[in-house]
Amino acid sequence: MSETKIEAYTDPAGGWGSAKSLADILLRERIPLSGNAMLLRQNKPDGFMCVSCAWPKPAKPLPFEYCENGAKATAWEQTSKRVTPAFFDKFSVTELLTWPDYDLEEKGRLTHPMRYDPSSDKYKLVSWADAFAEIGRELKAMNPRETVFYASGRASLETSYMWALYARMYGHNNLPDSSNMCHESTSVALPQSIGVPVGTTILEDFEATDLILFFGQNVGSNAPRMLHPLQDARKRGVPIITFNPLRERGLERFTNPQSPIEMLTRSSTQISTQYHQVKTGGDIAALTGMCKALIAADREAVAEGRPRIIDIGFVAEHTHGLDDFVAFCDGQNWPALEARSGLKREALEAAAAVYARSNNVIGIYGMGLTQHRKGVETVNMLVNLLLLRGNIGKPGAGICPVRGHSNVQGQRTVGISEKPELVPLDRLKEMYGFEPPRDTGMNTVEACEGIVAGTVKAFVSLGGNFVRAVPDTSRMEPAWRRMRLTVQISTKLNRSHLVHGEVSYILPCLGRIEVDQQASGPQAVSMEDSTSCFHGSRGVATPVSDAVRSEPWIVAELAKATLPHNPRVDWDFWVADYARVRDAIEATYPEKFHDFNKRLFEPGGVHKPLAARERKWDTKTGKANFMAPTGLEADPDMTSARRDVLDLITIRSNDQFNTTIYGYHDRFRGVKGTRMVLFMNGNDIARLQLEDGETIDIVTEAGDEYAREVKGLRVVKYDIPEGNCAGYYPELNVLIPLWHHDEQAKVPAAKSIPVRVAKAAQLAVAD
Ligand SMILES: Nc1nc2c(c(=O)[nH]1)N[C@H]1C(S)=C(S)[C@@H](COP(=O)(O)OP(=O)(O)OC[C@H]3O[C@@H](n4cnc5c(=O)[nH]c(N)nc54)[C@H](O)[C@@H]3O)O[C@H]1N2
Numbered sequence: 001m002s003e004t005k006i007e008a009y010t011d012p013a014g015g016w017g018s019a020k021s022l023a024d025i026l027l028r029e030r031i032p033l034s035g036n037a038m039l040l041r042q043n044k045p046d047g048f049m050c051v052s053c054a055w056p057k058p059a060k061p062l063p064f065e066y067c068e069n070g071a072k073a074t075a076w077e078q079t080s081k082r083v084t085p086a087f088f089d090k091f092s093v094t095e096l097l098t099w100p101d102y103d104l105e106e107k108g109r110l111t112h113p114m115r116y117d118p119s120s121d122k123y124k125l126v127s128w129a130d131a132f133a134e135i136g137r138e139l140k141a142m143n144p145r146e147t148v149f150y151a152s153g154r155a156s157l158e159t160s161y162m163w164a165l166y167a168r169m170y171g172h173n174n175l176p177d178s179s180n181m182c183h184e185s186t187s188v189a190l191p192q193s194i195g196v197p198v199g200t201t202i203l204e205d206f207e208a209t210d211l212i213l214f215f216g217q218n219v220g221s222n223a224p225r226m227l228h229p230l231q232d233a234r235k236r237g238v239p240i241i242t243f244n245p246l247r248e249r250g251l252e253r254f255t256n257p258q259s260p261i262e263m264l265t266r267s268s269t270q271i272s273t274q275y276h277q278v279k280t281g282g283d284i285a286a287l288t289g290m291c292k293a294l295i296a297a298d299r300e301a302v303a304e305g306r307p308r309i310i311d312i313g314f315v316a317e318h319t320h321g322l323d324d325f326v327a328f329c330d331g332q333n334w335p336a337l338e339a340r341s342g343l344k345r346e347a348l349e350a351a352a353a354v355y356a357r358s359n360n361v362i363g364i365y366g367m368g369l370t371q372h373r374k375g376v377e378t379v380n381m382l383v384n385l386l387l388l389r390g391n392i393g394k395p396g397a398g399i400c401p402v403r404g405h406s407n408v409q410g411q412r413t414v415g416i417s418e419k420p421e422l423v424p425l426d427r428l429k430e431m432y433g434f435e436p437p438r439d440t441g442m443n444t445v446e447a448c449e450g451i452v453a454g455t456v457k458a459f460v461s462l463g464g465n466f467v468r469a470v471p472d473t474s475r476m477e478p479a480w481r482r483m484r485l486t487v488q489i490s491t492k493l494n495r496s497h498l499v500h501g502e503v504s505y506i507l508p509c510l511g512r513i514e515v516d517q518q519a520s521g522p523q524a525v526s527m528e529d530s531t532s533c534f535h536g537s538r539g540v541a542t543p544v545s546d547a548v549r550s551e552p553w554i555v556a557e558l559a560k561a562t563l564p565h566n567p568r569v570d571w572d573f574w575v576a577d578y579a580r581v582r583d584a585i586e587a588t589y590p591e592k593f594h595d596f597n598k599r600l601f602e603p604g605g606v607h608k609p610l611a612a613r614e615r616k617w618d619t620k621t622g623k624a625n626f627m628a629p630t631g632l633e634a635d636p637d638m639t640s641a642r643r644d645v646l647d648l649i650t651i652r653s654n655d656q657f658n659t660t661i662y663g664y665h666d667r668f669r670g671v672k673g674t675r676m677v678l679f680m681n682g683n684d685i686a687r688l689q690l691e692d693g694e695t696i697d698i699v700t701e702a703g704d705e706y707a708r709e710v711k712g713l714r715v716v717k718y719d720i721p722e723g724n725c726a727g728y729y730p731e732l733n734v735l736i737p738l739w740h741h742d743e744q745a746k747v748p749a750a751k752s753i754p755v756r757v758a759k760a761a762q763l764a765v766a767d
């Protein structure tokens, strides 16, 4: 770790800073120059799909169709460093538990299956055969409903299909997914309002749009390739109106690192034309303000005989519930809207005025909307705004949730879901001749509750770092240890391996970038991006070790070891040629995956049919629904009335992928050498008698019986609304109460946690 330095960053996103950061990581991970050749295959038709975010891959890719963070993800996975059995011989698990997340993953790729040995407190080498035999024995002795099969959103459609089938044949729907911590608010909100669980925009819509509304997504760090269509839109004069508590560099200015001219002249494009620093959780109020302004303008237009502002033709033909929604907006007064959003009426009216002039509008959003107690209502509010002017189901317009993991959306499409009603169980029954469980399984929060209560006995994990990613770390970790069995299919060492169950295994797998050789030859896999396009992906790199196996192979072996023989499911036949798994996916979901194998490598991917894009509304009313929220508060149980309580936002730095920490620099926010910071407004710093740079402690003001505390954060004065503060996930997850989740979707509310801060060691006194 280098020296800590906090200094405002003045360069645009992209540009030279991005080029340098990338060169640094290639060097550090000891990636030979051929690494660059590898990067040329990233996100290309017939190349491999980036393991980082889920932003779509264009049909006509740029020469370098990857970003700084995508390249970092490649370098991190393709590192030449290795974590071998000799490594585990050297360090006890207790010792490794003291290491930070960065050090654990930075040691390199896992190479061999390992089993925890309690007598030495070390992971010991085990054969694959012995591993599967014991895991199978353990699972067979359990009640399937007391086990959880988690999936992080990276595994391919092929692996995910097999994973979900394995769980159901074993006997449960306990299939939580990282989506449960992420865009589940979207998957619950959008079916209510527009009858589809996913976004309606595709890449081409960005070429036809004339306004982009941008809520709570940090594009510069978390989906940087999106900066290209945004920059193109800006160059066409398309306004971008942003709502974000923090001033995020990627939303302000961007230099395209692939443009020699921009790089040489150090020119940049201004991204946001209006930047509204909404208070966290204030989006329902801000959106209500915009709708209210729009409704007022519409009434004026009617009175003066001018064309309407509300697209009344669309509303009449395609929507339901306008009157109730208008009544809700009429019932809100401006002072309350201003107070809750933190934005002035004039600012909201200015945003509404641009919206009223625009014909094809895209609404983009990320975790800033979904991770609240009323995340679902917040997403529905954005849909309400779009519906008022008919901005769903026409070219250049639509709703655009920016998904996280590269196949998180696809995993849901092929059956990884705790909700049985979303899965064609009858078809599975018919195809494979077994009785699929019909009861609702556990989502992430429910799985955590079960682990805490001791009712979950086994946790089998397809990727991810669950115990680190979920809320309430200090309650979760001791409970996690009480489980009988924990199994992690992983590429890198992480904390979820070290906080382990009684019987614990690490099963190392190939990453997507490696060549996956099976009986029929090298295999391709597929994923679905944020815009519902599926893409094929072929590994290009040499596997990290002879002992690692592919994810489909590992899932198949687990299934064979756990399940009674079923002549209609030939796991080995599937593993020999993944095209056969794709045939099975097509047979299960013929509407979405027809000609799956034939179309696998179509440039730009294959778009799945989506009713809402064609203005067909698969909702209870048969129409698109205006959904009035229950109130203005996205986090109603917050005690923000107390002056010393701040609303904490947990966010990602530019140097991490979720719990994977690439380094300690957050270039865009000017933080170097540490992650233990708390971004605060200058007035709050003064009011609480703190100083910029001072060390503080922070506790949650949850009003329950648990003490949640983080010590030793450094105050960083930042451009953030008064009453809000921000710091990094996962270090601050200890502060989030497990019950603090979206009321409908149960996504942990990671963006608005009531906290108190005080000088180090003074909080106890304040209690
Ligand atoms: N490099 C990199 N890429 C990633 C990831 C990564 O960790 N690193 N993670 C991947 C995953 S799984 C996901 S889900 C996505 C996450 O990508 P994002 O959705 O960008 O997630 P966050 O980093 O949580 O940032 C949320 C943004 O919302 C803002 N915000 C916070 N609260 C509010 C609010 O109440 N209202 C509004 N309007 N804004 C708010 C924050 O200031 C921040 O800019 O990125 C994916 N891509």
Ligand SMILES: Nc1nc2c(c(=O)[nH]1)N[C@H]1C(S)=C(S)[C@@H](COP(=O)(O)OP(=O)(O)OC[C@H]3O[C@@H](n4cnc5c(=O)[nH]c(N)nc54)[C@H](O)[C@@H]3O)O[C@H]1N2
Binding pocket: 105, 152, 153, 154, 155, 178, 179, 181, 182, 183, 367, 371, 404, 405, 462, 463, 464, 465, 466, 469, 470, 489, 490, 491, 492, 493, 494, 509, 510, 511, 512, 551, 650, 651, 652, 657, 658, 659, 660, 729, 730, 732, 733, 736, 750
């Ligand atoms: N406070 C707070 N908490 C949050 C969030 C937040 O914004 N704030 N965001 C939430 C969100 S949006 C998400 S998606 C979750 C993320 O939660 P997870 O998806 O569970 O976590 P990751 O950090 O993405 O998982 C990293 C691990 O995945 C493994 N891995 C990497 N590549 C592969 C692969 O190809 N195959 C396999 N089998 N394993 C692989 C590696 O071992 C690595 O250590 O965290 C959530 N938690």
Ligand SMILES: [Mo]
Binding pocket: 178, 181, 182, 183, 403, 404, 405
């Ligand atoms: Mo995510």
